[in-house]
Amino acid sequence: MNSVALTRWSGEDAQRRVAKRYAAERRFKLLGLLAVGISVAFLVFLLATMLVRGVGGLSATFLAGSDSTDPAMAGVWGALKGSFLTILVTIGLAFPVGVLSAVYLEEFAPRNRWTDLIEVSINNLAAVPSIIFGLLGLAVFLNVLHLPRSAPLVGGLTLALMTMPVIVIAGRNAIKSVPPSIRDAALGVGASKMQVVFHHVLPLALPGILTGTIIGMARALGETAPLLMIGMRAFIAAPPQGISDPATVLPVQIFLWSDEVSRGFVEKTSAAIIVLLVFMLLMNGLAIYLRNRFERRW
Amino acid sequence: MATQGHTLKAFDEDLDRLRALISEMGGLAEHAIGEAMRCLVDRDVDGAHRVIEDDKKLDALEIETEKRVVQLIALRAPMAGDLRDVVAALKISGVVERIGDYAKNISKRVAVLEDAGKIEPLSLLPEMARIASQMVHEVLNAFVNRDAEAALRVCERDKAVDDFYDSIFRTLLTHMMEDTHSIRHATHLLFVAKNLERVGDHATNIAEMVYYAATGRHMGERVKGADSVAA
Amino acid sequence: MTMTQEKQPITTNSAVPFPSTAIAADAARDDAGIAKEDAAWTDRPEPAAGPAPITVETPSPEPQDTAEPAAGRTPKMRADRVSVFYGDKQALKDVSIEVHDDRVTAFIGPSGCGKSTFLRCLNRMNDTIAGARVAGQIELDGHDINAPDMDVVQLRARVGMVFQKPNPFPKSIYENVAYGPRIHGLAQGKSELDGIVEKSLRRAGLWDEVKDRLQESGTALSGGQQQRLCIARAIAVDPEVILMDEPCSALDPIATAKIEELIHELRGRYAIAIVTHNMQQAARVSQRTAFFHLGELIEYNRTSDIFTNPREQRTQDYITGRYG
Numbered sequence: 001m002n003s004v005a006l007t008r009w010s011g012e013d014a015q016r017r018v019a020k021r022y023a024a025e026r027r028f029k030l031l032g033l034l035a036v037g038i039s040v041a042f043l044v045f046l047l048a049t050m051l052v053r054g055v056g057g058l059s060a061t062f063l064a065g066s067d068s069t070d071p072a073m074a075g076v077w078g079a080l081k082g083s084f085l086t087i088l089v090t091i092g093l094a095f096p097v098g099v100l101s102a103v104y105l106e107e108f109a110p111r112n113r114w115t116d117l118i119e120v121s122i123n124n125l126a127a128v129p130s131i132i133f134g135l136l137g138l139a140v141f142l143n144v145l146h147l148p149r150s151a152p153l154v155g156g157l158t159l160a161l162m163t164m165p166v167i168v169i170a171g172r173n174a175i176k177s178v179p180p181s182i183r184d185a186a187l188g189v190g191a192s193k194m195q196v197v198f199h200h201v202l203p204l205a206l207p208g209i210l211t212g213t214i215i216g217m218a219r220a221l222g223e224t225a226p227l228l229m230i231g232m233r234a235f236i237a238a239p240p241q242g243i244s245d246p247a248t249v250l251p252v253q254i255f256l257w258s259d260e261v262s263r264g265f266v267e268k269t270s271a272a273i274i275v276l277l278v279f280m281l282l283m284n285g286l287a288i289y290l291r292n293r294f295e296r297r298w
Numbered sequence: 299m300a301t302q303g304h305t306l307k308a309f310d311e312d313l314d315r316l317r318a319l320i321s322e323m324g325g326l327a328e329h330a331i332g333e334a335m336r337c338l339v340d341r342d343v344d345g346a347h348r349v350i351e352d353d354k355k356l357d358a359l360e361i362e363t364e365k366r367v368v369q370l371i372a373l374r375a376p377m378a379g380d381l382r383d384v385v386a387a388l389k390i391s392g393v394v395e396r397i398g399d400y401a402k403n404i405s406k407r408v409a410v411l412e413d414a415g416k417i418e419p420l421s422l423l424p425e426m427a428r429i430a431s432q433m434v435h436e437v438l439n440a441f442v443n444r445d446a447e448a449a450l451r452v453c454e455r456d457k458a459v460d461d462f463y464d465s466i467f468r469t470l471l472t473h474m475m476e477d478t479h480s481i482r483h484a485t486h487l488l489f490v491a492k493n494l495e496r497v498g499d500h501a502t503n504i505a506e507m508v509y510y511a512a513t514g515r516h517m518g519e520r521v522k523g524a525d526s527v528a529a
Numbered sequence: 530m531t532m533t534q535e536k537q538p539i540t541t542n543s544a545v546p547f548p549s550t551a552i553a554a555d556a557a558r559d560d561a562g563i564a565k566e567d568a569a570w571t572d573r574p575e576p577a578a579g580p581a582p583i584t585v586e587t588p589s590p591e592p593q594d595t596a597e598p599a600a601g602r603t604p605k606m607r608a609d610r611v612s613v614f615y616g617d618k619q620a621l622k623d624v625s626i627e628v629h630d631d632r633v634t635a636f637i638g639p640s641g642c643g644k645s646t647f648l649r650c651l652n653r654m655n656d657t658i659a660g661a662r663v664a665g666q667i668e669l670d671g672h673d674i675n676a677p678d679m680d681v682v683q684l685r686a687r688v689g690m691v692f693q694k695p696n697p698f699p700k701s702i703y704e705n706v707a708y709g710p711r712i713h714g715l716a717q718g719k720s721e722l723d724g725i726v727e728k729s730l731r732r733a734g735l736w737d738e739v740k741d742r743l744q745e746s747g748t749a750l751s752g753g754q755q756q757r758l759c760i761a762r763a764i765a766v767d768p769e770v771i772l773m774d775e776p777c778s779a780l781d782p783i784a785t786a787k788i789e790e791l792i793h794e795l796r797g798r799y800a801i802a803i804v805t806h807n808m809q810q811a812a813r814v815s816q817r818t819a820f821f822h823l824g825e826l827i828e829y830n831r832t833s834d835i836f837t838n839p840r841e842q843r844t845q846d847y848i849t850g851r852y853g
Contacts, residue, residue, distance in 0.1 A: 111659060181696035185759070187657060189709035189766055190686030199708075200698060304850045375809060377848040378839050514838030 050277075054270025062271060066239050067253065071264025074257070076272050078239040080279065082152055082232070082247030083221065087283070089156020089243055090220050094163040095213055099202075101164070102171030102209070107197050126165035133162045134229030142230060150231040150246035158226045163216035170212020174205035206294045214287040221280055224251040250276040309374050316366055316387050317442045323359045323394045324438035326352065328431045330401035331497065335427040337408045338490065339420065346408035349401060356398035363391035379514070383444070386511035390441060393500050393507075397434060400493040407486045422469070423490060426462040429455065430494045433501035437508060446512040449505040453517070459498030466491040603671065605630045605770055605800040606651060606688075611665035613646050613655065620646045623665070624826045626819055628770065631797040635815035635832065636804045639852060642821040644804045648772050651802065652688035653681050669770070686713055689763035693775040695755035697747030697762070702739050705747040705758055706730060709766035725765055732798075733761035734791050753784025760791060764799070771795065773803040777810060789814050808848055812836045820844045 008014060065075020101122075109115045137158030141147045147154050178201050186196040227233070232248050233256060240247035248256070250272060257269045303310045330349050337345040367388040370376065376384050433452050440448035470484045470491070509517045604627035613621035621643040628634050628651070636644035646655065653674060655661045667674050674684055686709070697705050706726045709715075716722035726743070730736040735757045739750070747758050756776055763771055773792070777785040792801060792814045805811050811818050812832060819829040820841070828835065828844045839845045846852050 179696075181692060181694055182698065183657070184654070184690075184692055185696040185698060185762075186708075187654065187685060188652070188690035188692065189712075189762060190682050190684075190689075191708075191712055192682045195712055199712075204699065302846070302851050305852065306850055309850060377808065377836055377850075378845050380849045381837065 047277075050270045050273050053267060054272075054274045057267035057271030058274065062268070063275075066237055067235060067248070067256075068237065069235075071260075071262050071268055074265070074268050076250070076253065076268075076275050078236055079248050079250045079253035079272070080275060081239045082155075082236075083249040083251075083276075083279065085152035085240060085243050085247065086155040086159060086227075086249055087217060087221055089153055090159040090163055091213075091217060093157065093160040094167055094216065094220075097160075098164045098167030098213075098216075099171050099209055101168045102175060103197055103202065105168070106172050106175040107193070107201065122165050122168050126169055128162075129225075130162055130223055131225040131229065133158055134226030136161065137226060137230045148244045148246070150234045150236070150248070151244045152240060152247050152249075153243040154230050155227050155232050155247075155249065156243065158230055159220040159223060162223070162226065163220050166216035166219070167209070167212050170215070171205065171209045174208025174212070175201055177208065178204045203294070207291045210287060210291040210294065214284060214291070217287070218280060218284060221283065222251055222276070224255050227252050228255075250279065306374075309376075309380075312366070312370050312374060313376075313380065313383065316363070316370065316384065319359060319363050319366065320387055320390055320394070321438060321442055323356060323363070323391060323398075324434060326356050326359070327394050327397045327401065328435050330356070330398050331404070331427055331431040331434075331494075334401045334404040334408070335424050337405060338411065339424060341408065341412050343409050343412055346405040349405040353398050353402040356395055360391045360395040364388060367391075379444075379511070382511040382514065386441065386507040389507050390438075390504050393504055394434070394438075397497050397500050400497050403493050404490050407490060410486055411483055420487065422462060422466050423487070423494070426459060426466065426491065426494050429462070430459050430497040430501065433459070433498055434504075437501050437504045440505065441508045441511070444508075444512045446509050449508040449512070450517075452505040453502050456498050456502045459495055463491050463495040604628060605670065606802075607666075607668045607671075608647070608650070609666040609668070611647065611650055611663065611667060613643070613650060614662045614664070615658070616660045620824055621650075622824045624821075626826060626829055628800050628802050629817070630769075630800045632817055633792060633796050633801045633803060633815040634817040634819065635811035636802065636819050636821060637806075637808055637811045637847075638821035638827075639847065640806075643824040644819075644821045645774055647821070648774055648802060648804050651770070651772055652685045652690055654685075654690065656681060686766045687768055688770040688772060689766065689768035691756070691759050691763055691771065691773040691776050694779050695752055695759055697750070697755050697758050699746065699748050701744045702730075702747050702750070702758060703743040706761050706765045709762060713766055715766065729761040729765040730758075732764055732795065733757045734787065734794070735761055751784070753780050753787055756780060756784070756788060757791065760788075760795075764795070768799060770800045770802065773801065775804050775806060778806060785810070808836075820847060822847070 061073065062075050064077050065073060066078030068074040105115065105118065109118075137154060141154045141157055142149055147157075182200050182204065183196055186200045191199065227249060232252055234246060234248065235256075236246050236248050254269055254272045254276065257265045257272060330352060333345060333349045336342065337349065367384055370384055371381075374380075433455050436448060437452040439445070440452065467488065470488050474481045474484045506517045509515075606628040608624055608626045608628075610623045610625055611621060612619060612623055624643070624647055626634075626647075636648060638644045649655045650663055650667060651674075653663075655663055663675065669684065669688065673679065674688075698708065700708075703726055706729050707722050710722060710725045716725055727736060727740075730739065735754060738754060739745075739758075747755065750758060756779075760771075760776075777788050780788065789810065792803065795801060803811070803814065815832045817829065818832040818835040820827045820835065820839075820843075822843055828839060828841045830840070834840075835844060836848060839848065
């Protein structure tokens with residue numbers, strides 16, 4: 001038995017098998033590289049066309065001005081500020097509510113039919129098309145609560161509804177991945193449930209929660225459809241002064257400009273896309289920086 | 299006692315080998331006593347020399363046992379009943395070696411007694427030796443079988459050996475008083491009897507060890523067959 | 530102390546609020562120099578674990594140590610017919626045991642025999658497991674720990690726990706030890722907290738190794754050091770009982786020996802209960818050993834008796850390696 005096995009390791013047969021295995025691995029690596037190549041190619045194409053078409057449109061007036069019917073006077077500042085305020089409202093609402101929901105569901109809620117139902121609903125909510133949230137925002141915030149139309153407040157609230165499930169799901173996973181031994185350790189020295197969660201579990205889960213939040217925010221930042229529903233597509237010639245002023249946001253502005261007949265707006269559209277990309281890059285960068293800072297603590 | 303073998307079979311083998319060693323030592327010791335008595339009765343000086351020679355085997359086996367016990371404790375870390383067994387084996391090997399020494403001692407006296415005339419107690423000694431060596435045999439069987447009851451029975455027989463000793467002692471004393479020429483031989487015989495009596499005592503000691511190994515309890519205050527040093 | 534006095538203070542014991550009980554008792558035990566006394570063979574009667582009113586400090590002289598440890602002593606913890614169910618499955622059946630001050634009690638038995646489950650009952654760590662149900666009575670100083678007026682957080686401060694895998698918080702060494710005293714408000718001000726941290730680390734035999742790097746992460750220590758840090762963390766809140774759940778199973782022999790030595794030193798200051806898979810370890814560190822099998826307590830006796838002359842055949846089979 002032994003001698004048979006030994007000879008089979010060095011036989012021609014075996015060498016063929018080894019060669020086949022190596023070939024399969026090489027093929028797989030190539031395939032992966034191809035997949036990455038395709039996505040990078042599209043990104044490069046997008047960036048290149050935008051830069052070529054849009055760089056000419058970037059100017060001080062463009063960055064400092066607001067929307068205008070005249071392409072030469074049209075600027076992106078109003079939309080940028082609108083985006084900023086909207087995201088501020090979204091993050092201010094979605095992050096605490098999402099994290100608290102995650103903590104409650106994961107650490108405090110009893111396991112029963114109701115929590116199961118809630119879990120399914122939240123997972124479902126994360127997959128609901130954004131336009132539905134827009135309709136919801138329109139129905140609840142504008143028609144029922146009579147909040148100001150076209151305002152970052154309403155836009156932020158709507159986007160928060162959309163982002164929250166993502167944060168809850170990411171938060172629950174992050175909390176779940178905190179080793180139970182840490183909980184045991186804290187309980188073992190007589191920490192209360194609350195102390196265990198806020199002193200140990202949450203700090204350890206924070207990097208994971210922030211990752212989920214970044215994804216949610218990036219999605220919210222690029223969202224157009226729900227904002228159209230709540231009136232943020234209006235022509236606004238002055239940058240908003242607060243969250244209840246009428247405003248528009250970058251993606252909507254891009255959408256609006258791309259619809260314009262005037263030739264001058266083609267360049268402006270591309271320039272606005274560059275601004276949006278930079279804005280997103282900055283936000284993601286900040287979030288990643290924050291995440292790493294928390295992670296690096298120990 | 300043990301309902302089943304160890305999960306680690308090699309441990310059982312080690313313990314069995316230890317028991318076999320003790321059995322072998324016991325067999326040699328028994329044989330030595332029997333042979334020594336035969337030589338004494340038959341005035342077989344050459345035979346006696348062989349007994350003395352053979353005692354070296356017993357010494358070697360004792361050393362072997364000690365080695366094995368130390369190894370077993372180091373490698374197998376015996377517990378509870380096993381530990382008591384192993385410790386008992388170590389102690390028993392020492393005692394059996396002593397029993398062998400008594401046989402050797404008796405054999406040494408064969409040459410001295412070669413020219414002795416007929417001394418009456420000589421007829422009692424072989425019977426005493428038979429009982430003593432049977433005690434050794436039975437107590438070692440009890441050890442191998444972990445049989446506390448058998449060990450108790452061995453202890454009861456010690457009384458018979460002691461009685462024999464008392465009786466031989468008196469007879470020899472009378473003998474010496476009657477015939478002062480016989481004092482030299484009679485004294486040697488007295489030592490032979492004393493040696494046999496000690497063999498019986500040692501068998502009892504082993505019985506106590508076996509009892510503790512098998513039950514975990516000490517035999518308690520056993521009524522000892524009064525170690526009489528009459529007169 | 531007379532026998533009657535020993536029996537009677539059950540009620541007074543629990544009347545004194547934590548942590549003064551622990552501290553007073555601690556001081557009293559220090560005075561008596563109990564920690565110094567090595568008594569692997571002689572189990573002394575309990576040295577006044579109780580509150581201040583008892584002034585007589587002389588331990589009763591009779592060395593009488595019956596197989597039934599209950600005689601004439603108030604156990605630190607007493608479990609009476611404790612059963613634990615996980616859902617429909619009964620993990621523990623009618624276990625009655627007493628854990629005494631200044632003694633190390635070891636729980637041994639094959640995996641799944643319920644020894645860890647039982648240990649976790651003693652500070653109600655089973656509360657955290659969904660579907661676990663505990664029946665029967667467990668008392669700490671004569672006070673039911675499952676009673677509605679027993680605060681589980683306070684209970685866990687009084688009955689500390691050390692776990693199988695060293696689990697320091699991912700914080701600094703200092704923070705690890707200071708955490709307990711801080712949440713329980715045991716220290717007024719930084720210097721007092723520093724004192725507690727140093728004392729705890731010293732008792733855990735770790736001070737000399739870490740005193741120059743208290744601000745480094747606790748998780749950067751070696752496994753054995755981490756486990757001693759966890760012990761320091763447990764004793765920082767001045768518990769009365771320390772439960773250890775296989776504290777050495779993840780450690781190498783040298784680290785294990787250090788922990789065992791530490792257990793030896795802590796004995797007398799705290800009642801210690803330890804679960805271990807390593808029978809030699811139970812033999813080395815404990816004075817009482819309880820053997821569990823299939824959720825039942827088979828035998829509870831002096832360690833020296835369990836390992837030389839167990840009464841039950843099942844115990845004998847297990848400790849001699851004939852199990853299964």
